[in-house]
Structures are given as structure tokens and as C-alpha cells.
Amino acid sequence: MDSVQVRPMREDDLPSVERASAVTFFEAEQSTRRVSDPEVEPRSTVASEQWIDRMRFNLSIDPGGCWVAVKEDAGAGEVVGFAISQNRGHLWFLATYGVLPSHQGQGIGKRLMDAALAHADGRPGIFSSSVHPGATRRYRLAGFSLHPQMRMVGTVDRSTLPAVAGLQEGRADDFEWMDRLDQNLRVAGHGPDHGYMLDTLRLVVSRDRARPGYVYIDDGGRASLLAAAHPETAQKLLWEALALSRPRTLVNCITVPNEWAIDVGLAARLDIGQEGYIAVRDMPVPAPYLASGHFL
Structure with missing residues (x-):
């Protein structure tokens, strides 16, 4: 055999x-x-x-x-x-x-x-899970809590786009405060992942010391990873991504603690649906935060 x-x-x-x-x-x-x-x-x-x-x-x-x-x-x-x-x-x-x-x-x-x-x-652990019954059973037996995720898809109604101020292009010298923000939201910083993402994605940041935040945006204008100290900053960053989106876009990895993202998507005339789970163990679901499917 x-x-x-x-x-x-x-x-x-x-x-x-x-x-x-x-x-x-x-x-x-x-x-x-x-x-x-x-x-x-x-x-x-x-x-x-x-x-x-x-x-x-x-x-x-x-x-x-x-x-x-x-x-x-x-x-x-x-x-x-x-x-x-x-x-x-x-x-x-x-x-x-x-x-x-x-x-x-x-x-x-x-x-x-x-x-x-x-x-x-x-x-502590985190990952994005599909709805495959065998896999989700295994994750739960390993001690992970499964939090349903939502996604928003469609074409942005560009008449809804607000004027967004206070954002800048991100640089490698932003990584230090970005990692501190990560630690507050998800236990640990992304560390070397930030360098990889900066090489492959566009980084937009808010350097407001009281309400910092960042978003990585892919070539299609989709938010690949978003973290912020306050929901208002998170919404500004997501609007910036949507302003860059192609005809059909996607906002995914939206959990219940991140309803601020649903509000933005609905305002932009996107459709809401369900998709899998965010699985966490010994940590809360990060918020305000949209996880990366690859770097969490």
C-alpha cells in the first residue's frame, strides 16, 4: 500500500x-x-x-x-x-x-x-477559514473560535465617494509604528511581512498620532490588509481603496466587530454576502481591522 x-x-x-x-x-x-x-x-x-x-x-x-x-x-x-x-x-x-x-x-x-x-x-492563533465541513470541524476541535465573515462585492457608485483628507503614501519608515498598531490589534506585528507587501502592493497611511492606520491596496484597488486605531480612520482608508477600484471590487474578511466596513460598503452601493470564518484562539477578533487572506 x-x-x-x-x-x-x-x-x-x-x-x-x-x-x-x-x-x-x-x-x-x-x-x-x-x-x-x-x-x-x-x-x-x-x-x-x-x-x-x-x-x-x-x-x-x-x-x-x-x-x-x-x-x-x-x-x-x-x-x-x-x-x-x-x-x-x-x-x-x-x-x-x-x-x-x-x-x-x-x-x-x-x-x-x-x-x-x-x-x-x-x-495565540488566527487564520481565515473556508466553510469546508471537515476543515471547520478540525479547527474547532483544535480550540479555535469560528467567527463568520462577510464580504461586499459590486461596482462602486462613484457619486458616493467622499473627499478624503489626511492620508499619505506609505514608506518603509512607517513600519515601526505600524507594528505597534498591529500589536495592539492582533497580539504581534507583521514584521517582515510589511516589507514583502510594500514590494507588491500600494501602501496608504494615516500618520495621525492619535488615530493612526494603514491599508495595503492591490492593483485592482482592493484593500488587501487594513488596520486602524479608530473606526473613523479605518473608514477613510477603505474609501481610499474603493476610490481606486476597478469596475467590480471586493471587500472581504469583514467580521461583526468591523461593521464600520459594512457601512462603507453599503454607502458605496456594494452587495453584502457571507464567506467562511475568521478563526481565532486565545485572542479577540481584531478591530478596526480587515485581515489579509495571506498574512492575516
Whole structure:
């Protein structure tokens, strides 16, 4: 019988891990797609390259949190599962996790999660979870609280955009106060993740000492990560992102403590829906905060 080995990830595993990730999440999204949702599309070549680049970064920063499940077949290894987690100071987060549909229900996911959680070494934890019943059961059994998330999608009614003042382009010398803000909101700073995001995303900040905040915005004008000391600052930052949005945009990872984001989205004429969970252990749900799907 073929055996499955769970072992630390190596850099030369990354292309195989990306392929397993693409198949796993494509099938998961298809199975949970609602009638009103757009058709699920396979991951593009560019998105695959970006995925590998992000995971290579995680592997270089904290390799102890990166694991693969490999099926040994006549000497050749096939990646059938993966768990990529990271420690940042006193916080642990799960960047991505999955098992090929053809190998689910065999205990592989539990072995991968056990390895990733052992790396956490008791730290508080956070990650964004899908609605997959097997995965959510495993997360709850591991002691995580599952907080439903919402998302807002649509085309911004540009007549609703307010004049926003007091924001500036972010720079690397902002990282120190940004990490202090992160610590207040989510236990620990993003540390080296800020440098990676600054290289790949636009950073907009409010340097108001009483009400600081920041948002990373992708090429489509979507807020990839937003943190603020006050809901008013958070709303200004989100409006800035929406002003840069393409015809159809997305605001995701909205939890109940972050209803300020719902108010902005409704004012911009976006539609609200549900999407998965924010899972936390030994920490509150961050607010005012919109988590990054990749760096939490």
C-alpha cells in the first residue's frame, strides 16, 4: 500500500504544492459556489507564480511552520497535502492549508494540522477559514473560535465617494509604528511581512498620532490588509481603496466587530454576502481591522 509521509517543506516542493493548492481550492470553491456567485475559474499562470513567490517568502522566514504530505509511489513523491503556517513574535497564523480531494478523509489533514500547531508552541492563533465541513470541524476541535465573515462585492457608485483628507503614501519608515498598531490589534506585528507587501502592493497611511492606520491596496484597488486605531480612520482608508477600484471590487474578511466596513460598503452601493470564518484562539477578533487572506 502506498504510504503518505508528512515532512517539512523544501523549496523544490513549491511547484508541486502550488498545483495541489490550485486543484484543492478550485474544487472546494466549485462545491460551495452559490447560484448568484460568478463562475469559478482556475488559477491563472500569473496567480500561480505569485502564490509560489509568497510561499517561498514564508518558507524563507519561518520554515518550521511549513509542511507537506507526500505520497510515496515507486520512489516518486506526489504532494497530496500542505500546511503553511508562520510565527510572528507571540502570534501564530495559518497562511494556507489543504488536502487533495482524492485524499481527504484519510487523516492526512489532521497530521498536517498537528505539525503546524506544534510549531505554534502555544501562541495565540488566527487564520481565515473556508466553510469546508471537515476543515471547520478540525479547527474547532483544535480550540479555535469560528467567527463568520462577510464580504461586499459590486461596482462602486462613484457619486458616493467622499473627499478624503489626511492620508499619505506609505514608506518603509512607517513600519515601526505600524507594528505597534498591529500589536495592539492582533497580539504581534507583521514584521517582515510589511516589507514583502510594500514590494507588491500600494501602501496608504494615516500618520495621525492619535488615530493612526494603514491599508495595503492591490492593483485592482482592493484593500488587501487594513488596520486602524479608530473606526473613523479605518473608514477613510477603505474609501481610499474603493476610490481606486476597478469596475467590480471586493471587500472581504469583514467580521461583526468591523461593521464600520459594512457601512462603507453599503454607502458605496456594494452587495453584502457571507464567506467562511475568521478563526481565532486565545485572542479577540481584531478591530478596526480587515485581515489579509495571506498574512492575516
